[in-house]
Amino acid sequence: MGLKKGKPTPATDVPGERQQARDLDGLLLALQAEDPLTRRWAARDLEAYPEAAAALLTQLRSERENSVRQVILTALTGIGNETAIRGLIDCLYLEDVMLRNAAIEVLKELPDQVAPFMGQLLKDSDPDVRIFAVDVLESLRHPRVEEWLIEVISEDPHVNVCATAVDLLGEVGSDQAKVALASLKQRFAEEPYIQFAADLALKRIEADEA
Amino acid sequence: MLNHPRISDEDFQKFREFFYRKTGMLFEDGKRYFVDKRLLERMAATDNETFRGYFTLLRFQASGAELQALINLMTVNETYFFREEYQFQCLVGSMLTEIVTRRTSNKPIRIWSVPSSSGEEPYGIAIYLLEHWPLLRQWDVEIISSDIDTQILKQAKQGLYSDRALQHVPEPLLKKYFQRVGTQYQVRQTLREAVEFTQVNVSDSADMRSHRHFDVIFCRNLLIYFDDISRKKTAESFFDALNPGGFICLGHSEAMSRISPLFDIRRFPEAIVYQKPLEAR
Structure with a gap:
C-alpha cells in the first residue's frame, strides 16, 4: 500500500449515461430518463442544439434534481436564443424561489438578449416581478442600465421597487440621475429608507464629479 | 498643471462593494494602498483619467476583459510548496x-x-x-x-x-x-x-x-x-x-x-x- 501511479479514466470506461446516441433525438429522449446522471449529461450535450431550448425549459420546470436543473440552466445560458430568454423570464413568475433566483442569475449573464425585454419587465403589473427585473440589472453589462433605473425611480409607484433601484443607482448613477433622485425623495418624503438611500446615491455621484 | 488621478474614499467604497459582489474578495481598509495602486495602474493602462470612467468600463464592458485583468492583478498567484x-x-x-x-x-x-x-x-x-x-x-x-x-x-x-x-x-x-x-x-x-x-x-x-x-x-x-x-x-x-x-x-x-x-x-x-x-x- 502507499502512493501508486494513477491513470486518467480509460477511454473504454464510457459512462453508462452517455452510451445512448448523442444526436438531437437521442439526447431529447435521454433528457426524460429516470437516472439523473443520464439527464444531466443529456442537458449538457444539448447545449449544442439551440432548437432544444423549449425541451430544456419544459424539463427545467418539472425537474426535481438540483444538479440536473443547474446543468439545464447552464445549457440555456449557452444557447441564449429568444426561446431560452422568454422561458427564463417566465420563471420570474413562479413560486419556486430557487428556480426564480437561478433564472435571475442566468438573465444577468445575457445582457444583449435580455435588453429588448427589459422595458416590458419593468412595467409589469406585479411589483415583485419589477423587483426581480431590477435584480437582473444589478450585474447586467448593458449601457442602458442607468437609463432604466432612472425610469424606475421616476415612475414606479411601489416603494420597494424604487428602493431596490435606488440602491443600485448608488453604484451606477451619474449626473443624469440627480434630478430623478431629488424628485424620488419628494415622492416618498415619509419613507426613511428612500431618504437614506437617495442621499447616499447623491453623495456618491457628487464625489464622482469632484 | 497635470491632474494626477486619485481614488477617493467614496470610490474605494463603491469599488469594494462591486468587487466583492463579483468575486467574493473583500478588501479591508488596511488593504487600501494595495487596491489603490492596482486600480491606478489599470486606469493608466486603459487611458482612464478618472475613477468614474474606469469604473464604467469595469461595470459595463461587454466582454468583461478589464474586470478579468483587474482580478488577475489583485490575485497574488505565487506557487510554492505547502501553499495554503x-x-x-x-x-x-x-x-x-x-x-x-x-x-x-x-x-x-x-x-x-x-x-x-x-x-x-x-x-x-x-x-x-x-x-x-x-x-x-x-x-x-x-x-x-x-x-x-x-x-x-x-x-x-x-x-x-x-x-x-x-x-x-x-x-x-x-x-x-x-x-x-x-x-x-x-x-x-x-x-x-x-x-x-x-x-x-x-x-x-x-x-x-x-x-x-x-x-x-x-x-x-x-x-x-x-x-x-x-x-x-x-x-x-x-x-x-x-x-x-x-x-x-x-x-x-x-x-x-x-x-x-x-x-x-x-x-x-x-x-x-x-x-x-x-x-x-
Whole structure:
C-alpha cells in the first residue's frame, strides 16, 4: 500500500449515461430518463442544439434534481436564443424561489438578449416581478442600465421597487440621475429608507464629479 | 498643471462593494494602498483619467476583459510548496478519514490536483501523505495532476525547484525528498514516479470525461481567472468528476457558493471545503 501511479479514466470506461446516441433525438429522449446522471449529461450535450431550448425549459420546470436543473440552466445560458430568454423570464413568475433566483442569475449573464425585454419587465403589473427585473440589472453589462433605473425611480409607484433601484443607482448613477433622485425623495418624503438611500446615491455621484 | 488621478474614499467604497459582489474578495481598509495602486495602474493602462470612467468600463464592458485583468492583478498567484497548508492538514486530518470510513472496497483513493502548474502542489500532497497520514500503509492513493500547458507539464515532471519555491519545506524533508542539482533541488525519482501528469483543458467536456472517479480535487486559484459561465460549467464538470461524498478544495479567495449551488459546504477544524452530496449520483 502507499502512493501508486494513477491513470486518467480509460477511454473504454464510457459512462453508462452517455452510451445512448448523442444526436438531437437521442439526447431529447435521454433528457426524460429516470437516472439523473443520464439527464444531466443529456442537458449538457444539448447545449449544442439551440432548437432544444423549449425541451430544456419544459424539463427545467418539472425537474426535481438540483444538479440536473443547474446543468439545464447552464445549457440555456449557452444557447441564449429568444426561446431560452422568454422561458427564463417566465420563471420570474413562479413560486419556486430557487428556480426564480437561478433564472435571475442566468438573465444577468445575457445582457444583449435580455435588453429588448427589459422595458416590458419593468412595467409589469406585479411589483415583485419589477423587483426581480431590477435584480437582473444589478450585474447586467448593458449601457442602458442607468437609463432604466432612472425610469424606475421616476415612475414606479411601489416603494420597494424604487428602493431596490435606488440602491443600485448608488453604484451606477451619474449626473443624469440627480434630478430623478431629488424628485424620488419628494415622492416618498415619509419613507426613511428612500431618504437614506437617495442621499447616499447623491453623495456618491457628487464625489464622482469632484 | 497635470491632474494626477486619485481614488477617493467614496470610490474605494463603491469599488469594494462591486468587487466583492463579483468575486467574493473583500478588501479591508488596511488593504487600501494595495487596491489603490492596482486600480491606478489599470486606469493608466486603459487611458482612464478618472475613477468614474474606469469604473464604467469595469461595470459595463461587454466582454468583461478589464474586470478579468483587474482580478488577475489583485490575485497574488505565487506557487510554492505547502501553499495554503491548512488544506493539506484538512486532507490528512479530516477528509481522508471520512473517505476511508465509508469506503466499502479497497479501491485506491484518487486525488486530482489541477492545475499542476510546475508541480509544487501534487508533490506537496504526496509528501504530506507520506509524512502525516499513517493509514497510507493500508490504502493505495493515486495522485493525478493536470494542466492545460504542455510546457509547464514538462517542467512539473522534471521536478526542479529554486530555493524560493522550497522556502516552507523543513530541512529534514528537503533532505528526504529532494536532491541538489546545481543551484536547484530536484524531487527524488521515486516521488516523481508516484505522480501522474496529464494534459487537461477543464473547459473541454471531452477532456473532463477522461478524468473521473476522484475522491478529492484540489483546484486552487484557477476558477478566479474564468468568466462566470465558464466557472459554473467547470464546477459542474468537477461535480461529475467526483465520487459521491468527494471533496473539492478551492483557493482562499474563491467560494463555491458564488459559483454553483451543487456542493455542500463542509466546515472541518482545519479548513472549509466543498463536498458532492453523498446521495448525489
